[in-house]
Structures are given as structure tokens and as C-alpha cells.
Amino acid sequence: MAILETARFEIPLLAAGQAHKELFHNEALTRIDFLIHPTVQGIESDPSNIEPLPGQSWLVAPGATNEWQGHDDHIAGWTGNGWAFIAPLAMMRVYIEPAASFAVYRGSWQPAEAIANPAAGSVVDSEARQAIDSILAALVAQGILLSGL
Structure with a gap:
């Protein structure tokens, strides 16, 4: 069976005859929205410490808990329906709003x-x-x- 996601960021792809294509298409657009000029509200390990709004995202700090457990170093984006997690690639750069500066991924996020x-x-x-x-x-x-x- 063919892989139905992109190789780099696991963005869902559509298949011929696929049911509920709008769900896959919307998931792909959500991931793309978080990846185009990625901006995060901060670095956090516990999502219960924040009250996210749709479109906001955070860098998941090492030792993450609750819903973020197992997603260390990912970008966690709130969609309004739950968290979308994006695994970073080498030399990926995100803007951290509170610090007004960037972090680069080199095995871990380097602010x-x-x-x-x-x-x-x-x-x-x-x-x-x-x-x-x-x-x-x-x-x-x-x-x-x-x-x-």
C-alpha cells in the first residue's frame, strides 16, 4: 500500500476513492498553517499550564507531561479540536514571541x-x-x- 503522507512533515495526502477527503485535506492545511513561518508562544512541558487559542503553538520542552508526553521537541499547535504535533527537522527555525528571537533545531531547540x-x-x-x-x-x-x- 502506498504511503499516504509526505516524507518530511507527515502531511496527509489524498488517495483516489478515499472517503472523507475533507478531513485529510483540512489536517494537511492545519499542519501547513503551523509550518509557514512557525511562531510559538513559548517553551512549555505541561499543556495544563496554558490556555491555548486556535492557531497558537508552543515548543514542547524535554520531560513533557499530560497530552504532550512523548512529544519532546515537537511543535505543539492548538487547532481548537486538539493538539497537532509536528516533529522538527535539522536546522528548522521557529520564532519565539516572548523572547522576540529565534530558536534553531540542532538535535534540540537552541534559543x-x-x-x-x-x-x-x-x-x-x-x-x-x-x-x-x-x-x-x-x-x-x-x-x-x-x-x-
């Missing part, structure tokens, strides 16, 4: 870090510092790094 601008040293190269400050500012503007201290 952006804060890096302080250079401020001390026995020899000060002002041109090098200006270049480093510009690079850091560009990385912060893209959400790759958090603003320095």
Missing part, C-alpha cells in the same frame, strides 16, 4: 543567546570594534542573537 559587545582590553582597535558592533547589531535585528548586556 538565541545574548553576546555582549566588546568593551575592554589592553589594546583598543576602534575600527574592529565598530565592525564587530555592526555584525552583532545585524544578528540581533534578524533575531539570531539577543541584544547584548
